[in-house]
Amino acid sequence: MKIIKLGMIGFGNVAHGFIQALIEKKTFFRKEMGLEFLVTSITDIRYGTIYDPDGLPVEKLASVRDFSEMDQSLFREWNTIQMIRNAESDVIIELSYTDLKTGEPAVLHCQEALLSGKHVITSNKGPIALHYSMLKGLARDNGVKIGCEGTVMSGTPALRLATDSLLPTGITEIKGILNGTTNFILTEMENGSTYDDALKEAQRLGYAEADPSGDVEGFDTAGKIAILAHLVFGTFIKPEDINREGISDITLEDIRDAQKANMHWKLIGSLKKTEKGLEASVKPVMLPEDNPLSAIRGAGNAIQYRTDLLGEITLIGPGAGRKETAAALIEDLLHIVL
Amino acid sequence: MKIIKLGMIGFGNVAHGFIQALIEKKTFFRKEMGLEFLVTSITDIRYGTIYDPDGLPVEKLASVRDFSEMDQSLFREWNTIQMIRNAESDVIIELSYTDLKTGEPAVLHCQEALLSGKHVITSNKGPIALHYSMLKGLARDNGVKIGCEGTVMSGTPALRLATDSLLPTGITEIKGILNGTTNFILTEMENGSTYDDALKEAQRLGYAEADPSGDVEGFDTAGKIAILAHLVFGTFIKPEDINREGISDITLEDIRDAQKANMHWKLIGSLKKTEKGLEASVKPVMLPEDNPLSAIRGAGNAIQYRTDLLGEITLIGPGAGRKETAAALIEDLLHIVL
Numbered sequence: 200m201k202i203i204k205l206g207m208i209g210f211g212n213v214a215h216g217f218i219q220a221l222i223e224k225k226t227f228f229r230k231e232m233g234l235e236f237l238v239t240s241i242t243d244i245r246y247g248t249i250y251d252p253d254g255l256p257v258e259k260l261a262s263v264r265d266f267s268e269m270d271q272s273l274f275r276e277w278n279t280i281q282m283i284r285n286a287e288s289d290v291i292i293e294l295s296y297t298d299l300k301t302g303e304p305a306v307l308h309c310q311e312a313l314l315s316g317k318h319v320i321t322s323n324k325g326p327i328a329l330h331y332s333m334l335k336g337l338a339r340d341n342g343v344k345i346g347c348e349g350t351v352m353s354g355t356p357a358l359r360l361a362t363d364s365l366l367p368t369g370i371t372e373i374k375g376i377l378n379g380t381t382n383f384i385l386t387e388m389e390n391g392s393t394y395d396d397a398l399k400e401a402q403r404l405g406y407a408e409a410d411p412s413g414d415v416e417g418f419d420t421a422g423k424i425a426i427l428a429h430l431v432f433g434t435f436i437k438p439e440d441i442n443r444e445g446i447s448d449i450t451l452e453d454i455r456d457a458q459k460a461n462m463h464w465k466l467i468g469s470l471k472k473t474e475k476g477l478e479a480s481v482k483p484v485m486l487p488e489d490n491p492l493s494a495i496r497g498a499g500n501a502i503q504y505r506t507d508l509l510g511e512i513t514l515i516g517p518g519a520g521r522k523e524t525a526a527a528l529i530e531d532l533l534h535i536v537l
Numbered sequence: 538m539k540i541i542k543l544g545m546i547g548f549g550n551v552a553h554g555f556i557q558a559l560i561e562k563k564t565f566f567r568k569e570m571g572l573e574f575l576v577t578s579i580t581d582i583r584y585g586t587i588y589d590p591d592g593l594p595v596e597k598l599a600s601v602r603d604f605s606e607m608d609q610s611l612f613r614e615w616n617t618i619q620m621i622r623n624a625e626s627d628v629i630i631e632l633s634y635t636d637l638k639t640g641e642p643a644v645l646h647c648q649e650a651l652l653s654g655k656h657v658i659t660s661n662k663g664p665i666a667l668h669y670s671m672l673k674g675l676a677r678d679n680g681v682k683i684g685c686e687g688t689v690m691s692g693t694p695a696l697r698l699a700t701d702s703l704l705p706t707g708i709t710e711i712k713g714i715l716n717g718t719t720n721f722i723l724t725e726m727e728n729g730s731t732y733d734d735a736l737k738e739a740q741r742l743g744y745a746e747a748d749p750s751g752d753v754e755g756f757d758t759a760g761k762i763a764i765l766a767h768l769v770f771g772t773f774i775k776p777e778d779i780n781r782e783g784i785s786d787i788t789l790e791d792i793r794d795a796q797k798a799n800m801h802w803k804l805i806g807s808l809k810k811t812e813k814g815l816e817a818s819v820k821p822v823m824l825p826e827d828n829p830l831s832a833i834r835g836a837g838n839a840i841q842y843r844t845d846l847l848g849e850i851t852l853i854g855p856g857a858g859r860k861e862t863a864a865a866l867i868e869d870l871l872h873i874v875l
Binding site for chain 1: 565692701702832834844851861872
């Protein structure tokens with residue numbers, strides 16, 4: 200049995216999903232892979248740091264929302280950086296909040312972990328969109344790896360499909376529905392809702408935040424397009440430099456006109472290799488019914504790779520969610536340790 | 538520069554596509570991956586065996602259909618087994634003809650190559666559907682690998698999606714349109730053709746063979762379902778034991794009745810984990826319009842994995858073709874040597 204020790208940064212929704220998945224898959228990891236995962240430390244800016252080099256009680260952690268019921272002996276006076284340095288761990292799971300302008304504090308966490316010779320797995324778009332090359336270089340220099348499958352389409356392996364399979368087939372173009380909230384709103388509008396009602400419904404269901412601009416104005420999609428540019432084309436594009444248009448100007452009339460022509464409005468993030476370089480954009484596009492992206496309803500996501508050898512390859516799956524993002528962390532974990 | 542020597546069995550359509558792809562991607566392999574591939578030997582039951590340990594002239598080979606114009610000095614009096622044993626090569630690319638009853642002669646070729654300490658890549662369903670466990674075991678014992686991405690959906694990475702990403706998310710069910718010929722016929726029938734006319738058109742376009750039973754009676758799909766059972770669920774199912782029904786009894790009336798209900802007939806290969814074990818079947822199924830498989834038109838293929846953590850993941854792409862199958866061989870090659 201190979202024992203892998205994990206240090207976690209952040210104790211929110213995704214962290215819970217991840218701990219739950221570790222519990223549910225425990226037998227699978229042991230029997231099929233000869234692996235045992237121990238969460239040795241969790242640090243959260245709100246609740247402090249807990250640590251046990253022999254493994255924290257994950258069943259208990261799965262049932263609580265903060266650390267108030269945890270045994271006092273587990274607490275350490277460590278900030279995040281100290282936890283990364285001091286806790287016995289092979290892999291740091293970075294789940295702090297996303298900042299697409301600076302990437303902080305996650306960039307610092309990732310750097311520190313890699314410099315300490317620890318693998319990093321994150322579902323945080325900030326550090327990957329803004330500093331992937333630097334982090335990848337640090338990882339290489341320190342003999343460790345960085346996993347970021349969860350940054351685009353959660354556990355749907357959109358990134359690994361490209362990097363591990365399609366790269367040699369010659370990827371020339373990428374198009375994707377990479378934000379579930381906007382696709383949910385557009386689907387609701389096709390069913391007759393106004394934009395405002397659809398947005399309210401998305402907020403009620405927890406898809407959209409109180410300030411929905413990150414989703415509806417296309418910032419979230421732009422971050423994912425920047426990540427794809429890095430990983431697939433080796434090109435750095437600042438998310439804020441991407442030609443970006445959201446869905447807030449789309450009217451019910453636009454939707455109906457499209458429907459009459461058997462078309463569907465979708466918020467499409469795209470990358471295209473051209474003679475002038477890599478063109479990136481995020482904008483609403485009308486797609487014909489026979490494009491598989493047209494069929495994506497509700498909060499679903501999909502990505503389409505155009506390749507020299509295979510033509511068009513489309514991957515459809517969830518784009519968010521606690522279990523779904525936990526799945527991405529698990530996928531990365533196995534790729535790193537196996 | 539790392540030099541990889543390749544021995545090829547078979548000089549048909551896919552072999553040509555593969556050689557062409559090696560030529561087109563030469564700079565990519567050198568610059569991006571530090572790899573140089575040399576085809577050192579090709580053996581074909583019709584044309585004999587040619588060999589040059591420093592690499593055969595691939596540009597010339599890409600332009601000929603047999604070996605009649607090849608330099609006499611290249612010929613060797615080797616049968617396939619002798620070629621596998623004697624030719625300097627790191628990887629054997631097995632592209633002989635498919636036999637889903639015995640798997641021969643490909644099984645013998647694969648065994649011999651693995652026993653000789655050579656990696657094997659094949660797009661031949663026979664040996665993988667019938668003897669994957671044995672071949673995998675042989676590969677392990679001899680410190681080499683076996684690649685078979687091309688056996689299901691050609692270069693569309695249907696197998697690697699499951700084995701390299703989705704396995705830990707808990708795959709419980711697989712459904713796929715895994716045969717382009719039957720999907721082409723069903724699409725033509727939706728456009729108004731009779732079954733017989735649609736079949737003739739498929740034959741004219743080269744999708745269907747003179748004896749179309751392998752496709753239309755579901756034998757081809759059953760072979761692919763057996764491969765998926767092996768690779769994804771670790772379960773051996775004989776292709777001939779799979780509950781199988783083809784599309785030849787579907788009438789234009791069936792198609793029209795489905796269309797009236799916004800449904801589409803598709804030939805679906807499926808695998809499902811149940812309490813009684815793994816259930817396998819191949820049969821025509823009516824799918825509702827909002828299932829992404831419904832949208833697959835013409836000779837396209839698609840596969841759907843149902844998972845615990847991610848729900849439904851759908852991958853759409855080509856299922857056959859010379860360039861497309863060559864892409865699978867290239868994908869496997871890089872996975873083996875990198």
